[in-house]
Amino acid sequence: MKHKIIIVGGGTAGIAVASHILKNDESLDIAVIEPSDIHYYQPGFTFVGSGIYNPSKVRRSMQSVMPKGATWIKDSVISFDPDNNKVVTAKKGEIEYEGLVVAAGIKIDWDAVDGLAEAIKTEGVCSNYTFETADKTWKTLKTFKGGTAVFTQPKPPFKCPGAAQKIMYLADDVFRKRGVRGKTEIKFFAGAPGIFPIKRYSDPLNEVIARKDLKTNFKHHLVGIDATKKEATFEQVETGEKVTTNYDMIHVTPPQCAPDFLKGSPLSNEAGWVDVDKYTLQSTKYNNVFGLGDCCSAPNSKTAAAIKGQTPVVVSNLLTVLNGGEAGTAYDGYASCPLVTGFGKLVLAEFDYNMQPKETFPFNQGMERRSMFYLKKYVLPKFYWDVLLKGGNLGE
Ligand SMILES: Cc1cc2nc3c(=O)[nH]c(=O)nc-3n(C[C@H](O)[C@H](O)[C@H](O)COP(=O)(O)OP(=O)(O)OC[C@H]3O[C@@H](n4cnc5c(N)ncnc54)[C@H](O)[C@@H]3O)c2cc1C
Known part of the structure; x- marks a missing residue:
């Protein structure tokens, strides 16, 4: 052939x-x-x-x-x-x-974290990284009764630099609407040294983190999860020191290769x-x-x-x-990363190899905007199915 x-x-x-x-x-x-x-x-x-x-x-x-x-x-x-x-x-x-x-x-590498392949099948452990497990994230958020909610981001490489944190901001809103935020601690563990590598976008994201009272632990990536004890273990990327935290729910961005x-x-x-x-x-x-x-x-x-x-x-x-x-x-x-910071809020990061902003719109994209949330919700899917996948004009 x-x-x-x-x-x-x-x-x-x-x-x-x-x-x-x-x-x-x-x-x-x-x-x-x-x-x-x-x-x-x-x-x-x-x-x-x-x-x-x-x-x-x-x-x-x-x-x-x-x-x-x-x-x-x-x-x-x-x-x-x-x-x-x-x-x-x-x-x-x-x-x-x-x-x-x-x-x-x-490749989504579930086996790269001790116990994760088993844990993802258990209650309270979810991930937006596959179609099969994304719906479970929503089931977990809408039934969460309070406690410790953990969100993880691995060391690179992984697709979509913002997906691990976007779901945390949305979860915070869901917990507030449902009246369980007061009895919830939200912890974010990321292999990276900060929330985003470009200051224009990390500034507004750090404000969101402070406003929402999220506890960040940078330079820590998930290395083990024990679903029976509901414990997650992280490794400090420079020193190799291990830290274990309990969880009542955990959203995992799995290692990828x-x-x-x-x-x-x-x-x-x-x-x-x-x-x-x-x-x-x-x-x-x-x-x-x-x-x-x-x-x-x-x-x-x-x-x-x-x-x-x-x-x-x-x-x-x-x-x-x-x-x-x-x-x-x-x-x-x-590359672009629509950083959803809540229901109706989004910071649209767009940048090139040099980490220089390469923005589409004639206004400051380094801030939360409702219009950009609607762009992500309604316009980008249409662009994906009807333009990118159909051979339409990509604006080149
Ligand atoms: C939770 C999440 C949120 C994201 N959010 C955003 C976002 O907001 N904005 C954004 O721009 N991007 C986002 N992304 C990233 C984006 O979806 C991916 O970067 C993009 O879809 C990758 O496209 P691809 O064609 O490289 O791979 P894929 O679309 O994954 O396609 C790879 C294809 O190769 C096939 N394949 C695998 N092995 C073989 C084989 N041996 N032989 C033949 N075929 C094979 C697979 O079946 C698959 O269909 C997100 C991703 C996730 C998971």
Whole structure:
């Protein structure tokens, strides 16, 4: 079997690239290799976990998002043979290509924390990081009776720099509305040294933390959880010192890593990420291979917003290379993080590789705004489904 262009993964990046290539030239022979029947709008998981969205709002059938003109191969890639322009899949075996795009996402590594894989199945332990566990977050928040509520953020890498804290701000509002905040202590443990790496956005977030009386513990990441005793153990990232706290509920942002099939592949770096030039997103080893989204080595913040910036670069460079030219279009590291700070409040962080703000609106985005909350709630999902995934104008 052979296709001119093969895309590995039908998530945000894979579908965006496929549809934008076909918008450029609908006659191109493109195949998307993707095992899942469902495509998820993951940026909506925070709103599922806080009861703002019904879970049905963040999932659609894979068939419905697959661009017309693309061939969907419902299979998993197990290895790469880039010297011979082939991928190997679990069911169909070898498939040849002229150009390859790898967009296989990031692995949620439940096993990286002692006891977490078991604990996540128990009452009071929840996570917005998968569709299956996001709805449990809402069930936990709306039935919480008070006590200690813990929110965790791992050491990098992880997707969406704000998701671990957004749910804490929303939980605080839910607890206040339900009258249980007075008998609740909220604790945030993060591997990072502060709430956000850019002052323009960390200033308003620190004000939110003070206003909401949240207890922060930076440079601490979760290393163990004992669901029987309802205890979570954290490690100080510099000294290795361990701290244990009890919890009545805990929202876990689990550790994340490169997908297993990428680790040790000829396309990947030591950590397993698809090794790409951070500007052109072209493989550092194979000219006809590109990587984008959560699985690539580019040091941007892993977000759907980054994929909005990466998609036109990959499409332009891939088509140029296939026509005999050289990759010349550059991605500047753009990423965005809509930092929801409560019901009706949001700080819209937008920045590039240099951690310099790269904002969309002609007003100060470094403050909480109601308008930005409505942007996240109503406009961004529409943009995702109808523009990013459909080959629409990305404003490049
Ligand atoms: C709770 C949460 C909140 C978030 N909030 C935001 C936000 O507010 N704003 C924002 O911009 N981003 C947000 N994100 C991040 C954003 O959703 C991701 O960065 C983005 O969806 C990643 O897209 P991707 O295509 O790289 O990976 P994915 O969309 O995860 O897709 C990867 C695809 O590859 C497939 N795949 C895996 N292995 C194989 C294989 N072996 N062969 C073939 N296919 C394979 C998978 O089935 C999957 O469909 C959030 C994420 C989470 C979890």
